[in-house]
Amino acid sequence: xxxxxxxxxxxxxxxxxxxxxxxxxxxxxxxxxxxxxxxxxxxxxxxxxxxxxxxxxxxxxxxxxxxxxxxxxxxxxxxxxxxxxxxxxxxxxxxxxxxxxxxxxxxxxxxxxxxxxxxxxxxxxxxxxxxxxxxxxxxxxxxxxxxxxxxxxxxxxxxxxxxxxxxxxxxxxxxxxxxxxxxxxxxxxxxxxxxxxxxxxxxxxxxxxxxxxxxxxxxxxxxxxxxxxxxxxxxxxxxxxxxxxxxxxxxxxxxxxxxxxxxxxxxxxxxxxxxxxxxxxxxxxxxxxxxxxxxxxxxxxxxxxxxxxxxxxxxxxxxxxxxxxxxxxxxxxxxxxx
Numbered sequence: 001x002x003x004x005x006x007x008x009x010x011x012x013x014x015x016x017x018x019x020x021x022x023x024x025x026x027x028x029x030x031x032x033x034x035x036x037x038x039x040x041x042x043x044x045x046x047x048x049x050x051x052x053x054x055x056x057x058x059x060x061x062x063x064x065x066x067x068x069x070x071x072x073x074x075x076x077x078x079x080x081x082x083x084x085x086x087x088x089x090x091x092x093x094x095x096x097x098x099x100x101x102x103x104x105x106x107x108x109x110x111x112x113x114x115x116x117x118x119x120x121x122x123x124x125x126x127x128x129x130x131x132x133x134x135x136x137x138x139x140x141x142x143x144x145x146x147x148x149x150x151x152x153x154x155x156x157x158x159x160x161x162x163x164x165x166x167x168x169x170x171x172x173x174x175x176x177x178x179x180x181x182x183x184x185x186x187x188x189x190x191x192x193x194x195x196x197x198x199x200x201x202x203x204x205x206x207x208x209x210x211x212x213x214x215x216x217x218x219x220x221x222x223x224x225x226x227x228x229x230x231x232x233x234x235x236x237x238x239x240x241x242x243x244x245x246x247x248x249x250x251x252x253x254x255x256x257x258x259x260x261x262x263x264x265x266x267x268x269x270x271x272x273x274x275x276x277x278x279x280x281x282x283x284x285x286x287x288x289x290x291x292x293x294x295x296x297x298x299x300x301x302x303x304x305x306x307x308x309x310x311x312x313x314x315x316x317x318x319x320x321x322x323x324x325x326x327x328x329x330x331x332x333x334x335x336x337x338x
Contacts, residue, residue, distance in 0.1 A: 007048035010039050011056075014049070018058055018069055025071035029059055031124050033257070047128065051136045061116070061137050066123035108140055110148040114158045118195065121159065125257050126197035129156070156201050157208055163195040164188075164212040169219055178315055180223045184216050185245050185311050192249030193304075196256055199249035204239055216242075227322055237318055244314055248307040255303065 014030065017023045030038065035046035050067055053059045059067045116137045121129050131152055135142040149155040167190055173180045192199050202208065207217070220241060224234040281292040 006039070006041050007045045007052060010035060010041070010045075010049045011052040014053060015056070015058065023069050025069050027069050028066045029053065029069060031066050032128055033124065043128075047130070047133065051133065054136050061119045061123055108138060108144060108148070110158070112138065113145055113148050114155065114162050117155055118159050118162060121197045122195060125253070126156070126200065131155070157210060160198045160201060160208075161210040161212045163198055164191050164210070164216075166194075167191050168212065169215055173219065173223075177223050177227055178319070181220060181241060181315060181318070182311065184219045185241055188216055188242075188245045189248065189307060192245065193252065196249055196253035199246045199253060202246060204243055204246070228325065229321075233321070237321075241311075241314055244310050245307070248303060248310070251306075252303050 014023070018029075023029055029050075032043060032046035032050055035041065035049055036043055039046075050059070054061075054067070058070060060070050061067050113134060117129055117134050120133055120137065129152070131145050132142045134155075135145055138145075145155075149158060167187060169184065169187060174183060202213070217238065220238045221234050224237055229237065277295060281288050281295060285292060
């Protein structure tokens with residue numbers, strides 16, 4: 001007897017939970033990372049599970065929520081049969097491979113492809129994004145996506161541009177230089193906080209020319225130029241600010257994925273490893289006295305708070321550099337704005 005494929009078995013288990021009502025319409029089903037953890041399978045297998053449930057018309061991906069159970073009774077949803085797909089999918093029988101689409105849903109276009117990809121990345125991280133996964137979400141053949149985006153790499157850039165377009169910089173910048181730089185940094189941070197996966201693909205050394213991201217560079221560099229900084233100083237300050245925002249977002253993304261992988265928050269992780277840390281620090285008390293000092297008093301690791309503190313220190317440094325230029329006579333800068 002041929003053993004059933006693991007992805008079909010897992011899909012059937014989740015389907016049974018849906019049928020029993022344990023997972024109601026709108027409820028999030030286990031993510032690919034949770035499937036790998038709870039069922040002990042590879043990520044590729046977990047992805048097949050989600051795809052099988054989606055192809056069976058049971059789930060859809062929603063931005064910020066992940067893959068959720070669809071309300072099949074909704075008048076806004078209709079089942080579309082794809083007769084060219086095998087009838088046995090996901091470990092359970094269907095008349096064909098149905099896909100659900102919203103009533104009045106528009107034809108496939110670039111915006112729909114990008115929007116679907118963003119929802120998948122928001123729900124499960126950029127590492128889970130594949131052209132096949134996007135196609136399954138949209139209920140189309142994978143090759144049809146390439147008429148709208150020529151490659152996965154270009155799709156990711158379009159996704160980043162789209163999420164930055166959600167929250168553009170204000171038309172009128174603040175009059176004060178510090179408020180200008182602070183506004184740009186905080187606005188970029190907000191975009192990353194909403195979509196942490198967007199930080200990793202953006203490059204400091206080989207910047208991508210994205211229409212909704214370029215204004216941040218112009219805003220920052222224009223402000224620094226008005227203050228009288230030279231090109232090298234302008235770029236060093238700009239890259240330091242951008243690097244801080246991006247690094248904070250990378251930490252945020254890593255923490256979100258670690259939490260999903262393990263089901264443990266960073267505070268819970270610290271509690272679980274407290275005895276281990278205490279043993280290491282006690283064995284070398286003099287060598288690690290500063291670490292012991294912090295451990296004894298406790299530190300609430302809040303990535304947003306670390307971002308704010310780092311931004312304040314960087315802007316304080318710009319103020320010092322600006323004042324130093326005035327004192328040395330390098331430039332005649334109006335220090336009323338410092």
